[in-house]
Amino acid sequence: MSIVNDEVNYCIQCGTKLNQKIKFGKLRPVCPKCGWIYFADPKxxxxxxxxxxxxxxxxxxxxxxxxxxxxxxxxxxxxxxxxxxxxxxxxxxxxxxxxxxxxxxxxxxxxxxxxxxxxxxxxxxxxxxxxxxxxxxxxxxxxxxxxxxxxxxxxxxxxxxxxxxxxxxxxxxx
Ligand SMILES: [Zn+2]
Missing domain, CATH: 3.90.79.10 (Nucleoside Triphosphate Pyrophosphohydrolase)
Incomplete structure (x- = not known):
């Protein structure tokens, strides 16, 4: 069981399209403009x-x-x-x-x-x-x-x- 339903495509701080980058040991959506990182947290x-x-x-x-x-x-x-x-x-x-x-x-x-x-x-x-x-x-x-x-x-x-x-x-x- 590992359904992922929290895809985030745009930076919530500046609206720039996010890139996938290795951050803190894992591929995560990262904003190329302001550096915001999306951490998928458990519900x-x-x-x-x-x-x-x-x-x-x-x-x-x-x-x-x-x-x-x-x-x-x-x-x-x-x-x-x-x-x-x-x-x-x-x-x-x-x-x-x-x-x-x-x-x-x-x-x-x-x-x-x-x-x-x-x-x-x-x-x-x-x-x-x-x-x-x-x-x-x-x-x-x-x-x-x-x-x-x-x-x-x-x-x-x-x-x-x-x-x-x-x-x-x-x-x-x-
Ligand atoms: Zn941003």
Missing amino acids: VAVAVLIIKNSKILLARRVNVPGQGRWTLPAGFVDAGEDPRLAAQRECKEETGLDVEIIDLFDVLYGQEHVRGAHILIVYRGEIRSGEMSAADDVDQVAFFPLDSLPELAFSTTEQIIRKAQKISNCEKMK
Whole structure:
């Protein structure tokens, strides 16, 4: 997985057409006039894993990709935003629920589609208040038993759930 979707052709400082040049060990778009270098930075998203009574909270996506399929409440981290707050914000926007971020669950790498994130930070969350109602880019929100899931939107969703299932099985054996 190494989709590159951030082609930049012109200098954002002076508008000159950029050249490809080796800079800091890699071919990068460089402005021949003012020297500005374009660094392609990873896009970062956050997701919240909420499990209650062995059921997982999922949201159904309205938009492509993954339209009509289910995933964790998730979204992009804005520049200058604490990822924990981004996770709380996205959860509130999509599900109507106020969550407390409990801890870091996992960090996944790999872009699944051209508009997707490169790095996904997954937090475990617990619901503190709010009423469940779908909004923003999801049209349904529901809890599903970990062993009876709907069609999932992304392979990262599957990876996260597989790990959650493993942990939940281990806890049952204790
Ligand atoms: Zn320039």
